[in-house]
Amino acid sequence: MVRLPEGFTSHSRNVKDTRLHYVVGGSGDPLVIVHGVWDSWWAWRDVVPALAEHHTVVLPAIRGLGNSAKALDGYDALNLGDDLHVLLSGLGWEHYDVVGHDFGAVAAYSLAAQHPESVDRLAIVEMVLPGLGIMEQAINPRPDGPWFWHMGFHLVRDVPEMLIEGRERQYMQWFFTNNASVPDAIGQESLDHYVDLYQQAGATRTMLEYYRQFWVHGAQIGELAKTKLEMPVLALGGDACLGDLVLQCLAMVATDVPRGTIPECGHWLSAEQPEIVRDRLAEFFEAAGPSTPVRQSTGG
Numbered sequence: 001m002v003r004l005p006e007g008f009t010s011h012s013r014n015v016k017d018t019r020l021h022y023v024v025g026g027s028g029d030p031l032v033i034v035h036g037v038w039d040s041w042w043a044w045r046d047v048v049p050a051l052a053e054h055h056t057v058v059l060p061a062i063r064g065l066g067n068s069a070k071a072l073d074g075y076d077a078l079n080l081g082d083d084l085h086v087l088l089s090g091l092g093w094e095h096y097d098v099v100g101h102d103f104g105a106v107a108a109y110s111l112a113a114q115h116p117e118s119v120d121r122l123a124i125v126e127m128v129l130p131g132l133g134i135m136e137q138a139i140n141p142r143p144d145g146p147w148f149w150h151m152g153f154h155l156v157r158d159v160p161e162m163l164i165e166g167r168e169r170q171y172m173q174w175f176f177t178n179n180a181s182v183p184d185a186i187g188q189e190s191l192d193h194y195v196d197l198y199q200q201a202g203a204t205r206t207m208l209e210y211y212r213q214f215w216v217h218g219a220q221i222g223e224l225a226k227t228k229l230e231m232p233v234l235a236l237g238g239d240a241c242l243g244d245l246v247l248q249c250l251a252m253v254a255t256d257v258p259r260g261t262i263p264e265c266g267h268w269l270s271a272e273q274p275e276i277v278r279d280r281l282a283e284f285f286e287a288a289g290p291s292t293p294v295r296q297s298t299g300g
Contacts, residue, residue, distance in 0.1 A: 002042050002045075002189070002193050004023060004025075005025060005045055005048055005049050005052075006049065007025045007026065007049075007052060008023050008024065008025030008026075008048070008052070008057075009023070009024060009025065010022075010023050011023070011024065012067070012068075013087060013090060013091075015083050015086050015087050015090070016074075016082075016083065016086055017071065017074065018063055018064075018068065018069045018071040018074070018083075019068065019069040020060055020061060020062070020063070020068045020069075020083065020087055021060070021061045021066055021067035021068045022041075022058055022059060022060040022061065022087070023041045023058075023059045024056065024057065024058045024059070025048070025052050025056075025057055026048075026051070026052025026053065026054075026055055026056050026057045027052075027055075027056055028054050028055045028056055029054075029055055029056070029095075029096070029097070030055065030056045030057075030058060030088070030093045030095075030096040030097070031051060031055035031056070031057050031058070031096065031097045031098075031099070031285060032057075032058045032059075032060065032084070032088065032096050032097065032098045032099065032108075033047075033048065033057060033058070033059050033098075033099040033101075034059075034060060034062060034084070034098070034099065034100045034101065034104035034105070034107055034108050035059065035061065035065070035066065035101055035102070035104050036065075036100075036101045036102020036103045036104040036105070036127070037065060037102060037103050037207045037210050038102075038172060038175060038176075038194060038198070038207070039102075039190075039194055039268075040061060040065070040066040040067070040193070040194065040197055041059035041061065041066065042190065042193055042194075043101075043190075043268065043270050043271055044059060044270045046270065046271075046274035046275075046278075047270050047274050047277055047278045047281070050278050050282065051278065051281060051282060051285075054282075054286060055097070055285065058088070058091070058096075060084065060087060062080055062083060062084070062103075062104060062107050063075060063079075063080060063083055063206070064202075064203075064205075064206025064207070064209060064210075065206065065207065066197055067197065070200070070201065070202030070203060070205070070206045071206070073209075075206070075209040075210060075212075075213045076213050076216045076217065076220060077106050077107070077109075077110045077130075077213070077216070077217040077220045077221055077224075078110055078114065078220050080106060080107035080110055081107055081108075081109070081110025081111035081112075081113070081114050081115075082110075082111075082114065083107070084098075084107055084108070084111045085111055085114065085115050085118065088118075093118075094118060095118055095119075095120055096118065096119065096120065097119070097120050097121045097122070097123075097285050098111060098112060098119050098121075098122050098123070099122075099123040099125060099281065100122075100123070100124055100125065100127065101125040101126055101127065101269070101270070102125075102126060102127055102267070103127070103210040104127075105124045105125060105126075105127035105129070106127065106129060106130070106210075106217055106221070108122060108124065109122070109124065109129055109221070109224075109253070110220070110221070110224065112229055112231065112233075113221075113224040113225075113227070113229060113253070114224070116229060116230065116231065119231055120231060121231055121232050121233075121234070121284065121285055122229065122231060122232075122233045122234070122254075123233070123234040123236060123281060123284060123285075124233065124234070124235055124236065124246060124249075124250055125236045125237075125246075125269055125270075125277075126236065126237055126238055126241060126242050126246065126267050126268075126269055127242070127246065127249075128242060128245050128246060128248075128249045129217075129221050129225075129249050129250075129253065130214050130215075130217040130218035130221055131217065131218030131219060131220070131221035131222035131225065132218075132221070132222070132225065132249055132252050132253070134245055134248060134249050135148075135151075135218075135249075136218070138151075138245075139151045139152055150175075150211075151211060151214065154208050154211035154212065155211055155212055155214060157212075160204075160208055161204050161205065161208070164204055165204050168195050168198055168199050168204070169191065169195045172191065172194055172195060172198065173191060175267075176191065176268065179241060179266050179267040179268065180240075180266040180267065180268050180271075180272055181238060181239075181240035181241070181264055181265050181266040181272060182264065182265065182266070182271075182272040182273070185266075185268055185271045185272040186268060186271055190271070221253075224253075225252060225253045228253060228254055228255050229253060229254040229255065230254075230255055230256070231254075231256070232256045232257075232258065232284070233250050233253075233254040233256060233257050234257070234258055234260055234280070234281075234284045235247040235249075235250045235257055235258070235259055235260060236260045236261070236262060236269060236277070236280060237260075237261050237262070238261075238262050238265035238266045238267055238268075238269055238272070238273075239261050239262065239263050239264070239265060240264070240265060240266045241265070241266040241267040242267070243261055244259075244261060246261075247259050247261075258284070260280045260284075262276055262277065262280070263276075
């Protein structure tokens with residue numbers, strides 16, 4: 001079993017029709033870090049101790065991911081963002097900063113777009129939001145560069161489950177290896193942990209739901225994007241993966257987007273270059289004015 005960073009504790013809380021797991025530690029204004037599919041809070045273990053010196057860091061597992069309950073439905077972007085809002089409101093926070101990686105960024109953006117009065121600053125890490133045309137183009141095969149073949153594959157019903165279940169280790173290892181720039185950034189301990197998580201009953205189904213809602217995500221985000229975010233929004237991309245596409249995407253949905261491409265880095269930024277990611281996030285969030293939590297609670 002993986003160990004929590006010092007000073008962090010693990011909790012679960014009923015949120016609407018499901019139960020969400022989260023890890024929390026530190027003190028100060030709340031900073032919410034939302035992981036994506038394939039991984040968990042563990043991906044941020046080398047980043048959060050320093051951030052927790054100035055923030056109460058909350059790492060929720062959104063609907064169906066990590067150790068959260070494997071809900072049957074509710075995986076559209078609007079509901080994912082609302083899940084986070086309900087969770088954080090239940091913990092007593094009216095204002096917070098947010099980081100989202102991968103599909104956790106879809107939930108984080110949805111939260112900020114639906115509740116801009118609550119999100120002081122937003123960082124989007126290695127994700128291009130559906131519904132803006134960039135990701136839709138990347139799904140198409142290209143003779144002159146990489147394309148996201150798995151997006152289309154995961155949209156198919158039943159076949160991915162048939163081919164992935166029982167082979168989770170090999171399948172996940174392919175993504176951790178081929179979408180990284182730093183060799184072995186996802187080591188054996190991390191792989192063992194992620195395989196254990198995503199071999200849970202229903203976990204393959206819930207992971208795939210994030211992809212199968214792609215067009216629904218896109219339609220909802222397209223509507224949300226008609227009103228641009230006014231809070232500062234940091235774009236962080238790995239130069240060996242999405243890179244400047246993160247910035248191009250966020251420039252379409254926000255008015256204030258500082259850039260932060262990470263060198264020698266692929267998709268798994270917090271594992272590949274944790275010190276750089278830590279410093280970029282600390283600089284971005286510590287430039288913000290204080291938020292105003294009405295109370296703090298960790299229990300669930």
